[in-house]
Amino acid sequence: xxxxxxxxxxxxxxxxxxxxxxxxxxxxxxxxxxxxxxxxxxxxxxxxxxxxxxxxxxxxxxxxxxxxxxxxxxxxxxxxxxxxxxxxxxxxxxxxxxxxxxxxxxxxxxxxxxxxxxxxxxxxxxxxxxxxxxxxxxxxxxxxxxxxxxxxxxxxxxxxxxxxxxxxxxxxxxxxxxxxxxxxxxxxxxxxxxxxxxxxxxxxxxxxxxxxxxxxxxxxxxxxxxxxxxxxxxxxxxxxxxxxxxxxxxxxxxxxxxxxxxxxxxxxxxxxxxxxxxxxxxxxxxxxxxxxxxxxxxxxxxxxxxxxxxxxxxxxxxxxxxxxxxxxxxxxxxxxxxxxxx
Amino acid sequence: xxxxxxxxxxxxxxxxxxxxxxxxxxxxxxxxxxxxxxxxxxxxxxxxxxxxxxxxxxxxxxxxxxxxxxxxxxxxxxxxxxxxxxxxxxxxxxxxxxxxxxxxxxxxxxxxxxxxxxxxxxxxxxxxxxxxxxxxxxxxxxxxxxxxxxxxxxxxxxxxxxxxxxxxxxxxxxxxxxxxxxxxxxxxxxxxxxxxxxxxxxxxxxxxxxxxxxxxxxxxxxxxxxxxxxxxxxxxxxxxxxxxxxxxxxxxxxxxxxxxxxxxxxxxxxxxxxxxxxxxxxxxxxxxxxxxxxxxxxxxxxxxxxxxxxxxxxxxxxxxxxxxxxxxxxxxxxxxxxxxxx
Numbered sequence: 001x002x003x004x005x006x007x008x009x010x011x012x013x014x015x016x017x018x019x020x021x022x023x024x025x026x027x028x029x030x031x032x033x034x035x036x037x038x039x040x041x042x043x044x045x046x047x048x049x050x051x052x053x054x055x056x057x058x059x060x061x062x063x064x065x066x067x068x069x070x071x072x073x074x075x076x077x078x079x080x081x082x083x084x085x086x087x088x089x090x091x092x093x094x095x096x097x098x099x100x101x102x103x104x105x106x107x108x109x110x111x112x113x114x115x116x117x118x119x120x121x122x123x124x125x126x127x128x129x130x131x132x133x134x135x136x137x138x139x140x141x142x143x144x145x146x147x148x149x150x151x152x153x154x155x156x157x158x159x160x161x162x163x164x165x166x167x168x169x170x171x172x173x174x175x176x177x178x179x180x181x182x183x184x185x186x187x188x189x190x191x192x193x194x195x196x197x198x199x200x201x202x203x204x205x206x207x208x209x210x211x212x213x214x215x216x217x218x219x220x221x222x223x224x225x226x227x228x229x230x231x232x233x234x235x236x237x238x239x240x241x242x243x244x245x246x247x248x249x250x251x252x253x254x255x256x257x258x259x260x261x262x263x264x265x266x267x268x269x270x271x272x273x274x275x276x277x278x279x280x281x282x283x284x285x286x287x288x289x290x291x292x293x294x295x296x297x298x299x300x301x302x303x304x305x306x307x308x309x310x311x312x313x314x315x316x317x318x319x320x321x322x323x324x325x326x327x328x329x330x331x332x333x334x335x336x337x338x339x340x341x342x
Numbered sequence: 343x344x345x346x347x348x349x350x351x352x353x354x355x356x357x358x359x360x361x362x363x364x365x366x367x368x369x370x371x372x373x374x375x376x377x378x379x380x381x382x383x384x385x386x387x388x389x390x391x392x393x394x395x396x397x398x399x400x401x402x403x404x405x406x407x408x409x410x411x412x413x414x415x416x417x418x419x420x421x422x423x424x425x426x427x428x429x430x431x432x433x434x435x436x437x438x439x440x441x442x443x444x445x446x447x448x449x450x451x452x453x454x455x456x457x458x459x460x461x462x463x464x465x466x467x468x469x470x471x472x473x474x475x476x477x478x479x480x481x482x483x484x485x486x487x488x489x490x491x492x493x494x495x496x497x498x499x500x501x502x503x504x505x506x507x508x509x510x511x512x513x514x515x516x517x518x519x520x521x522x523x524x525x526x527x528x529x530x531x532x533x534x535x536x537x538x539x540x541x542x543x544x545x546x547x548x549x550x551x552x553x554x555x556x557x558x559x560x561x562x563x564x565x566x567x568x569x570x571x572x573x574x575x576x577x578x579x580x581x582x583x584x585x586x587x588x589x590x591x592x593x594x595x596x597x598x599x600x601x602x603x604x605x606x607x608x609x610x611x612x613x614x615x616x617x618x619x620x621x622x623x624x625x626x627x628x629x630x631x632x633x634x635x636x637x638x639x640x641x642x643x644x645x646x647x648x649x650x651x652x653x654x655x656x657x658x659x660x661x662x663x664x665x666x667x668x669x670x671x672x673x674x675x676x677x678x679x680x681x682x683x684x
Contacts, residue, residue, distance in 0.1 A: 010450070020471070024470070035470075038473065041472040045387060055439050057443055057484070062479065097397050099398070105351065115362050116365055131377055138401075142486075
């Protein structure tokens with residue numbers, strides 16, 4: 001070969017998804033409401049039901065390390081990340097399949113505790129582990145989960161539908177998970193109590209299943225997504241799909257005060273957590289400004305946190321972060337290194 | 343710890359499945375028709391529809407090796423093994439999600455060809471790849487597929503329902519896949535033409551989707567399974583679930599004549615292929631003896647192969663292989679090493 005072929009790393013995740021869409025797209029079914037490139041696939045079953053399906057893989061030494069997570073926590077986490085995808089559509093999770101590649105030397109007690117974690121995590125939302133597959137792996141444990149649930153297509157929320165003027169909300173603190181990971185890397189799992197909450201946010205994320213359903217069924221939201229890639233990237237997904245811009249008000253971002261200390265110790269900018277951290281599994285959604293009061297009342301009545309962090313603007317106005325001094329920055333999804341003052 | 347804890351290898355696949363059933367079973371939904379321990383999970387959607395869901399993982403250096411399979415073949419194979427599970431229920435495959443852990447160095451062209459194989463494999467049966475997940479792996483490629491389809495619960499076939507007197511049928515040759523693997527290991531992919539068919543059987547298995555649906559919809563079959571673990575193990579699954587015994591007539595087993603030569607060269611007993619080979623992805627099913635003629639006519643009309651290979655007997659009569667000399671052997675699912683004359 002005269003020229004070296006590009007690798008998947010050079011194409012990047014979103015480039016690869018585009019390639020899959022080109023190869024596997026084409027003629028589809030009229031029942032297929034959402035497909036390649038979204039967080040979940042959605043298939044209409046009848047007038048009032050659509051099936052929402054998703055999967056998420058956890059690979060040892062990539063997504064988790066045994067020196068910082070227990071088997072029980074890994075089980076919970078492997079389900080939580082999928083529950084969050086289901087929650088982001090406003091759907092009700094129902095069933096999960098587990099597909100595992102297991103090194104033969106894994107203690108059976110670890111295996112049991114992992115499944116106990118999986119079962120506890122899904123059962124709190126009325127869902128069930130109903131099957132799967134067991135295979136052998138040479139060295140590293142692979143835990144893949146396939147989960148599906150149901151939603152009324154009339155109430156389903158996607159990334160599409162935000163309009164200029166909508167208020168942007170988030171259901172809880174941002175950046176804790178990434179900060180918790182830094183703490184785990186630095187101090188290990190038996191770290192100081194002051195870090196317990198951010199470590200828990202990383203190891204045992206709490207998917208916003210009930211909140212997602214409440215928000216969707218209210219009919220007040222226009223789009224919704226879960227914060228898995230980080231606020232900047234995930235609001236970017238809404239902007240891409242809805243063809244809108246956004247202004248995020250940095251002074252309104254909710255985060256745990258201990259992040260200041262963790263960021264200083266890790267020699268990071270706080271925004272590496274709050275804007276680019278990812279794996280927060282909070283819900284990020286938009287609401288017409290005329291419905292904002294009703295949404296805030298709904299959250300209060302249902303006892304969940306809500307913070308307005310910005311507003312949707314026209315596509316041509318771009319994506320902006322307004323810092324606490326009022327300075328405007330381009331909100332680049334790629335991370336702090338690419339963060340530019342404009 | 344005073345005693346060493348057992349590993350997953352020591353517990354074994356079926357022991358692990360029992361543990362999962364204990365941990366995750368308990369209260370379930372009345373809509374859950376099949377769950378942990380079967381080839382697929384089945385959930386009733388309404389009076390005439392049930393969703394059939396399955397998954398199957400392929401790990402590099404465990405389930406495939408790049409020196410014997412092309413990316414396109416791997417894509418086809420990863421879908422075929424799932425299509426076969428759907429086929430074994432008599433269901434129609436509809437949608438697949440792909441969950442991949444990809445080493446960053448994988449050529450993007452390989453990635454494209456793999457998805458082209460996936461797409462070609464599912465589209466021939468009218469199914470679609472509708473999403474999934476991409477993650478990074480350190481070294482080895484992991485290709486996990488989740489697939490679901492629909493079946494009328496009235497026509498669904500499971501491992502339960504065989505009765506003494508039923509005829510045991512199989513839809514095609516046994517042992518080719520395992521023999522093809524031996525050929526690949528010995529000669530590599532550019533082997534002699536005489537082995538082309540068994541190599542193809544290993545690399546590009548043809549799931550019996552249309553046959554499965556035809557058999558199920560006829561109402562003539564009492565149980566069905568696909569041959570993935572090997573004839574001895576898979577007929578054993580039917581016996582376990584139906585609480586019956588079986589007599590397999592070795593002289594009736596269909597297999598490619600080239601297996602004699604491959605077995606001799608590999609210094610194996612032929613039964614290591616025909617009885618214990620696995621990954622044949624033919625359908626194995628039972629039919630009341632009074633319906634056997636009708637089933638054979640149906641196969642002829644629909645142009646698919648069918649071979650009666652034995653009959654179901656009472657549970658207390660056990661599981662027997664009758665060799666071509668008429669000698670009776672215990673049909674042990676664990677393989678030739680455990681094969682005993684009784």
